[in-house]
Amino acid sequence: MSSERLATAAEIIADILGCPVGDVTAETPVGALPQWDSMAHLNIIMAFEKRLGRQLTAEETGTLASVGSFAALLAPGSAMAAT
Amino acid sequence: MGVAELRKPVDSERFHLVPLGRRDAFRLTYRWTRDSAFMSSYCGSGEPRSPLKWYREMIRPNRRTKFVHAIIPHGQAEPIGVHTIALRPYRSCFLAVGIHDRGWWGKGVVQEARRRIIDHVFAHSEVERLSGQVVARNFSSIFNYQTLGFSHVGTLHRVRLDKATGEVQDMLIFEMFRDEWMARRAPADVQ
Numbered sequence: 307m308s309s310e311r312l313a314t315a316a317e318i319i320a321d322i323l324g325c326p327v328g329d330v331t332a333e334t335p336v337g338a339l340p341q342w343d344s345m346a347h348l349n350i351i352m353a354f355e356k357r358l359g360r361q362l363t364a365e366e367t368g369t370l371a372s373v374g375s376f377a378a379l380l381a382p383g384s385a386m387a388a389t
Numbered sequence: 390m391g392v393a394e395l396r397k398p399v400d401s402e403r404f405h406l407v408p409l410g411r412r413d414a415f416r417l418t419y420r421w422t423r424d425s426a427f428m429s430s431y432c433g434s435g436e437p438r439s440p441l442k443w444y445r446e447m448i449r450p451n452r453r454t455k456f457v458h459a460i461i462p463h464g465q466a467e468p469i470g471v472h473t474i475a476l477r478p479y480r481s482c483f484l485a486v487g488i489h490d491r492g493w494w495g496k497g498v499v500q501e502a503r504r505r506i507i508d509h510v511f512a513h514s515e516v517e518r519l520s521g522q523v524v525a526r527n528f529s530s531i532f533n534y535q536t537l538g539f540s541h542v543g544t545l546h547r548v549r550l551d552k553a554t555g556e557v558q559d560m561l562i563f564e565m566f567r568d569e570w571m572a573r574r575a576p577a578d579v580q
Contacts, residue, residue: 337536344529345495351528364525364559368541 308381315377318357322349332374354379392476394513396452401505404498406458406472411449414457417468419443421489425553431487433524433560435553448473448485460488460502469493472502474510480517482510486533499533507537507570517567524549525559538573539563 316330323330323341330339336347354376355361362370362379370376378384398407409417421427422443425435438446450457454476459468470488477483484506488498510516521539523530535541543562550557 335536337532343495343497344499344532347532348528364544364546364561365541367525367528367531368544368561368563371535 308377311380312374312377314380315354315373318353319350319373319376322346322353330373332372332377334373336371350376392453392514395456395474395509398458399505399509400463401501403462404502404505405461405463406502406505406509407461407468408452409450409457409459409471411451413459414450414471415440415444415447417459418447418457418471418487421487424489427487427489429551429553430524430527430530431485433549433558434551436551448475458502458506460498462493470498470502472506474506476514476516480515482514482516482519484519484521494529499530500537503533503537508574511567511570518564519566519570520562520564522560522562525561531561534563537565538569539565 312332313327316327320327320330323339323346325339325341336342342350351362351367351370358379366379370379396408398405400406419438419440421431422438425437427435428438429435432446448455448457456474458472458474460470460472461468469490470486470493472486473484475483484503486499486503488494507519510519519539521534522545523534525531525544540563541561542564545560545562547557548560
């Protein structure tokens with residue numbers, strides 16, 4: 307996984323959670339940080355959709371299990387969307 | 390299944406989870422059907438319902454295979470939401486939850502109530518598999534399934550029309566098995 311994409315994803319997530327970027331690693335599971343509740347999760351997904359300029363597909367929203375999976379959304383042509 | 394225990398109230402840290410009879414479940418939830426945003430989240434469709442339509446659509450508790458638990462904060466009389474259970478072949482249990490009181494949104498109600506209900510179901514039935522369905526744009530609900538350990542096992546594409554908004558929606562299917570739940574629970578947590 308690109309460290310650049312991971313850094314970007316971690317920045318987006320840390321910004322919404324209001325925590326240090328260093329707390330957010332590729333392996334951090336969704337909901338593992340105390341600030342990461344259901345409302346924060348909604349805001350994180352909205353932030354990624356804004357950045358990507360598209361809505362996430364149903365499959366994408368169902369499989370976002372960790373910070374790493376959010377970073378994978380930022381890969382060029384990641385859009386499972388198009389399938 | 391020996392489900393008599395499922396007819397009894399249980400408590401979590403902050404809530405009484407009280408099984409309702411069919412009439413009380415209808416009375417409580419029918420007034421919530423006028424809240425379009427809530428119904429979209431709870432049922433995937435926010436259009437107004439007649440009493441008869443809602444009665445047919447709601448999970449109707451029967452004290453054997455279908456249960457509706459009112460979620461009532463300790464020290465309060467009024468329910469803030471409901472959690473429903475429907476036992477189905479083979480050793481499966483379909484779950485749904487709706488929190489109507491917006492003052493409680495984002496405060497971990499679903500996580501806490503559902504943890505207690507799942508423990509209750511596994512302790513007092515032969516259920517091996519839990520499942521639930523959620524509208525693909527209901528990110529908060531998806532979060533709740535994922536963080537409780539459910540796996541996304543399938544997607545129903547363009548399967549539902551929200552008549553209130555005209556949106557055609559996808560639904561995600563989540564499931565979890567008894568052994569997966571037990572593996573996630575510390576022994577001291579299981580009551």
